[in-house]
Amino acid sequence: MTRKELNNEKLAQEANYEQLRFVTRRHFLRDSATGLGAMALGSFLSGCDWLGSKDKTMASGLFDSANPMAGRAPMFPAKAKSVIYLHMAGAPSQLELFDYKPELLKLDGQECPQSLLEGKRFAFIRGVPKMLGPWADFKQRGDSGNWVSDHMPHLATVADELSFLKAVQTDQFNHAPAQLLMHTGSARLGRPSIGAWASYGLGTENSNLPGFVVLTSGGKNPDAGKSVWGNGFLPSVYQGVQCRSEGDPVLFINNPEGISGDLRKASIDAINRVNQQSFKTFNDPEILSRISQYEMAYKMQMSVPEAMDINDEPDYIHEMYGTKPGVESYANNCLLARKLVEKGVRYVQLFDWGWDSHGTYAGDSIEIAFVNKCRSVDRATTALLLDLKQRGLLEETLVIWGGEFGRTPMQENREGKQQSFKGRDHHAEAFTIWMAGGGIKRGASYGETDPIGYSPISGKVSPYDVQATILNQLGFDHEKFTYQFQGRPFRLTDVEGRVINEIVA
Amino acid sequence: MLPLLSITEFLGRFHPLLVHLPIGMLLLGIVMHWLSTKARYAGLRPGIAVTLLIGAVSAIFSCISGWLLAGDGEYEVTTLDRHRWMGIAVAVISVVYYLVFTNKISIKLPPYFPYVLSLILALTLSFAGHLGGTLTHGEGYLTGAWGERTDKEVRKFIPDVQQAKVYDDIIQPMLQNKCYSCHGPSKQKGKLRLDSRENILTGGEDGAAIVPGKGDESMLYKRLILEQTDKEHMPPKGRPQFTNSEIELIHWWINSGAAFDKFVHALPQDEKIQPLLLALQSSGSTAKPDVPETPVDAASPAGIAKLKEAGATVIPVATGSNYLSVNFISSKAITDKETDMLTELAAQLVWLKVGGTSITDNAMVSIAKLTNLTRLSLEHTDITDEGLKHLQTLGNLLYLNIVGTKVTANGLSALKELQNLQSVYLYQSAITGQDLEALQKLFPSATLDTGGYSLPLLEGDTSEVKPR
Numbered sequence: 019m020t021r022k023e024l025n026n027e028k029l030a031q032e033a034n035y036e037q038l039r040f041v042t043r044r045h046f047l048r049d050s051a052t053g054l055g056a057m058a059l060g061s062f063l064s065g066c067d068w069l070g071s072k073d074k075t076m077a078s079g080l081f082d083s084a085n086p087m088a089g090r091a092p093m094f095p096a097k098a099k100s101v102i103y104l105h106m107a108g109a110p111s112q113l114e115l116f117d118y119k120p121e122l123l124k125l126d127g128q129e130c131p132q133s134l135l136e137g138k139r140f141a142f143i144r145g146v147p148k149m150l151g152p153w154a155d156f157k158q159r160g161d162s163g164n165w166v167s168d169h170m171p172h173l174a175t176v177a178d179e180l181s182f183l184k185a186v187q188t189d190q191f192n193h194a195p196a197q198l199l200m201h202t203g204s205a206r207l208g209r210p211s212i213g214a215w216a217s218y219g220l221g222t223e224n225s226n227l228p229g230f231v232v233l234t235s236g237g238k239n240p241d242a243g244k245s246v247w248g249n250g251f252l253p254s255v256y257q258g259v260q261c262r263s264e265g266d267p268v269l270f271i272n273n274p275e276g277i278s279g280d281l282r283k284a285s286i287d288a289i290n291r292v293n294q295q296s297f298k299t300f301n302d303p304e305i306l307s308r309i310s311q312y313e314m315a316y317k318m319q320m321s322v323p324e325a326m327d328i329n330d331e332p333d334y335i336h337e338m339y340g341t342k343p344g345v346e347s348y349a350n351n352c353l354l355a356r357k358l359v360e361k362g363v364r365y366v367q368l369f370d371w372g373w374d375s376h377g378t379y380a381g382d383s384i385e386i387a388f389v390n391k392c393r394s395v396d397r398a399t400t401a402l403l404l405d406l407k408q409r410g411l412l413e414e415t416l417v418i419w420g421g422e423f424g425r426t427p428m429q430e431n432r433e434g435k436q437q438s439f440k441g442r443d444h445h446a447e448a449f450t451i452w453m454a455g456g457g458i459k460r461g462a463s464y465g466e467t468d469p470i471g472y473s474p475i476s477g478k479v480s481p482y483d484v485q486a487t488i489l490n491q492l493g494f495d496h497e498k499f500t501y502q503f504q505g506r507p508f509r510l511t512d513v514e515g516r517v518i519n520e521i522v523a
Numbered sequence: 524m525l526p527l528l529s530i531t532e533f534l535g536r537f538h539p540l541l542v543h544l545p546i547g548m549l550l551l552g553i554v555m556h557w558l559s560t561k562a563r564y565a566g567l568r569p570g571i572a573v574t575l576l577i578g579a580v581s582a583i584f585s586c587i588s589g590w591l592l593a594g595d596g597e598y599e600v601t602t603l604d605r606h607r608w609m610g611i612a613v614a615v616i617s618v619v620y621y622l623v624f625t626n627k628i629s630i631k632l633p634p635y636f637p638y639v640l641s642l643i644l645a646l647t648l649s650f651a652g653h654l655g656g657t658l659t660h661g662e663g664y665l666t667g668a669w670g671e672r673t674d675k676e677v678r679k680f681i682p683d684v685q686q687a688k689v690y691d692d693i694i695q696p697m698l699q700n701k702c703y704s705c706h707g708p709s710k711q712k713g714k715l716r717l718d719s720r721e722n723i724l725t726g727g728e729d730g731a732a733i734v735p736g737k738g739d740e741s742m743l744y745k746r747l748i749l750e751q752t753d754k755e756h757m758p759p760k761g762r763p764q765f766t767n768s769e770i771e772l773i774h775w776w777i778n779s780g781a782a783f784d785k786f787v788h789a790l791p792q793d794e795k796i797q798p799l800l801l802a803l804q805s806s807g808s809t810a811k812p813d814v815p816e817t818p819v820d821a822a823s824p825a826g827i828a829k830l831k832e833a834g835a836t837v838i839p840v841a842t843g844s845n846y847l848s849v850n851f852i853s854s855k856a857i858t859d860k861e862t863d864m865l866t867e868l869a870a871q872l873v874w875l876k877v878g879g880t881s882i883t884d885n886a887m888v889s890i891a892k893l894t895n896l897t898r899l900s901l902e903h904t905d906i907t908d909e910g911l912k913h914l915q916t917l918g919n920l921l922y923l924n925i926v927g928t929k930v931t932a933n934g935l936s937a938l939k940e941l942q943n944l945q946s947v948y949l950y951q952s953a954i955t956g957q958d959l960e961a962l963q964k965l966f967p968s969a970t971l972d973t974g975g976y977s978l979p980l981l982e983g984d985t986s987e988v989k990p991r
Contacts, residue, residue, distance in 0.1 A: 091839040095814045095846075163797045172978050223836050225853045338978055362836075362852035380990035393983045400978060408974025410900070410924040410948030463798035464768075476767040493841060520768065520802060 092493025097457025377441015424449025
């Protein structure tokens with residue numbers, strides 16, 4: 019027996035003794051009572067078919083606690099093998115980018131009619147605001163004739179690849195709940211995010227990388243915090259793994275000084291044996307999640323630095339994306355997203371902060387800050403689409419771009435005062451997002467808002483519809499993809515959601 | 524708002540409720556009658572008369588309410604007539620049956636007569652009930668459960684919407700899906716048929732269905748845009764509705780002259796209609812599914828286990844499907860030896876990714892045996908024209924990725940028999956943009972992508988707007 023094995027043995031034995039200390043007379047009495055009761059109940063119910071129904075196996079049967087990240091099949095053959103969700107946190111203005119409203123320009127500076135304000139609540143607008151015409155020049159692009167403004171000149175060249183949803187409506191007008199709703203299907207905390215559902219359903223194709231990776235830029239986490247990529251009630255192994263494009267890709271990924279790879283492996287093995295034993299005692303699946311997370315972490319020490327290194331990309335790729343290795347930027351994250359998808363990661367979630375264009379000062383104004391934000395993402399987003407396309411990946415990767423809500427057709431008047439910069443308030447009623455690749459139609463546009471872009475007049479869709487569509491492209495029926503929790507099956511879209519077949523190819 | 528009903532219409536609407544009473548009561552009476560011949564059930568005898576009486580009286584009321592309902596609803600006339608007379612027959616027979624059973628008829632009848640009568644009644648009752656069901660649920664409702672569904676949505680495959688026939692490919696399928704069931708060959712509610720040019724132009728009781736060139740004045744359009752609660756709204760509430768874009772397309776079609784034989788490109792298209800038209804276009808991938816529709820036997824578990832051991836990820840394409848997808852994303856070290864193992868799964872394997880691995884041309888011999896493959900990724904491997912030519916056997920291939928290989932235009936030309944190919948990715952291979960024109964002729968229906976996209980450097984890419 020080597021010294022290492024001997025140590026492991028000792029540790030395991032120690033853990034065993036430690037656990038035995040927990041078993042008291044009280045446990046014995048409780049376990050015998052409930053144990054016998056449960057046995058009786060079990061034998062009584064085994065005669066009933068309804069307990070062994072199909073739903074049960076679907077609900078929790080997906081979770082193989084010994085190997086939670088094993089690749090799994092979706093419900094039906096998927097059009098999209100991976101998803102890249104580009105979330106512009108803060109909510110970009112649809113009226114300056116995709117939703118062209120010449121009527122609104124004519125009304126610029128006029129007072130907003132009462133009919134649009136009655137019974138409505140805004141985050142900051144008070145009293146009677148003035149209308150604000152679009153601060154952008156629009157053109158129809160490509161064969162599809164989709165409208166894209168001059169703020170995104172690169173993206174305009176690939177308008178035929180995109181499918182626009184122009185009448186998305188949410189019911190949340192503050193960032194945190196709106197982001198939660200967009201990504202977890204609930205404006206309150208506690209639900210799993212889309213990426214967590216995806217990795218729960220599909221596992222990962224690459225056993226050395228997590229199935230769900232999160233990349234942030236813009237110097238700030240989203241308002242809703244890490245819950246927007248949380249696992250909710252799903253086993254915690256399915257939560258998003260946040261990686262950084264600056265410094266170590268994952269904090270503390272390198273071994274501390276004086277600890278070699280072998281020693282690290284030996285200690286993880288020992289810890290896992292102890293954990294195995296506590297699993298045998300407590301039967302808590304979270305312990306198995308912990309074990310596989312340790313193993314994943316060890317593998318990631320090798321694979322993540324490689325996957326997250328963009329230095330090995332050739333110059334023309336850097337030029338295309340506008341990337342600079344070593345800094346934290348949206349462009350770097352786009353390039354990383356492509357690399358991760360190439361390596362089999364199922365769900366890559368990008369957050370880019372800084373789109374909250376209220377117009378209270380130059381740094382959040384439509385005419386300055388917003389234009390600069392557009393510039394900072396335009397090239398990289400377009401490069402990502404083209405790069406995926408030329409590698410044959412776009413047709414199996416669903417790309418989504420959008421914010422958590424839209425912006426008002428009115429100029430913001432915080433505290434009823436006139437502002438010296440152009441700015442728009444949060445607007446839940448109508449906004450635009452686009453999707454591309456992954457079995458989505460090319461060059462389509464669905465939904466329409468009224469002539470001033472205030473509310474949808476046709477083709478209204480909700481965040482649930484978007485989520486249902488994402489799951490559909492990944493091969494899941496959002497109404498049947500459930501997880502048993504607190505005595506009932508839960509699903510991402512709760513009781514809502516419709517697959518937006520109008521944009522599905 | 525619900526339309527106001529006259530008292531007769533109101534009473535008529537009780538028919539669907541009332542009819543179930545005679546069905547239940549009369550059948551119960553008949554069963555009790557037959558059972559009571561056994562000594563064991565003789566105790567049932569006193570209850571038979573009252574059961575039959577309730578059945579007979581409720582049958583009469585059902586007939587009355589049915590008669591009132593028939594005047595109000597628009598039902599298919601022949602079935603309605605048969606249902607009407609069958610219903611009345613049930614009422615008459617049940618009254619006679621009751622009278623005979625209770626000996627209220629003084630004519631001397633043979634003792635088996637009530638039993639014969641009960642059988643006739645049971646038959647008439649079933650047939651009347653079935654006709655009633657057909658009236659409310661439509662033809663073939665009962666047999667639909669095991670027969671082929673006839674209400675499957677028709678959808679034309681439109682590779683290029685501008686080259687599509689506006690009526691045949693766009694308008695007619697919509698009408699077929701949403702209108703033909705009541706305004707087609709089997710039923711003509713309101714005397715209207717919408718299943719041909721002549722029928723549409725002739726129209727029904729309310730006149731022509733369309734006024735070419737005048738969408739807003741056309742009945743077909745006007746009925747579609749009424750509030751759903753409006754009695755005149757079509758399709759009726761509860762039936763599959765037209766989507767907004769479908770309504771827009773019909774409006775556009777009528778406004779542009781309601782042509783029945785023109786191509787889309789010959790019609791004026793404004794910016795509003797263009798995206799709607801484009802949305803109709805089927806993308807390439809829907810032409811042929813990337814998983815075969817015919818089921819296949821399960822692959823040998825040993826074969827799968829062997830592959831997994833070699834580092835492959837083997838996943839069924841869907842839960843319950845035996846078709847498999849295989850990739851080597853987790854272990855790039857595989858060589859030609861491991862690809863030999865794939866042939867064991869030849870029947871099941873449809874998607875294969877061996878990109879970035881150490882395979883060479885030799886592996887193509889084994890891959891050529893995987894004739895069910897629809898998607899094949901060979902990017903960044905050492906394969907050349909020599910290996911690629913083996914793949915001529917992969918007639919089902921839809922997707923081929925040879926990015927970053929040494930394959931030349933000659934090599935790809937060798938696969939010219941593979942006409943199902945929809946997308947071929949050639950970035951960083953030895954095939955360049957100059958070869959494309961010739962290759963496109965060999966693969967007319969495929970998208971060939973040589974990539975190498977670049978973006979011009981714009982001033983905005985490197986500069987920021989500064990506050991004034």
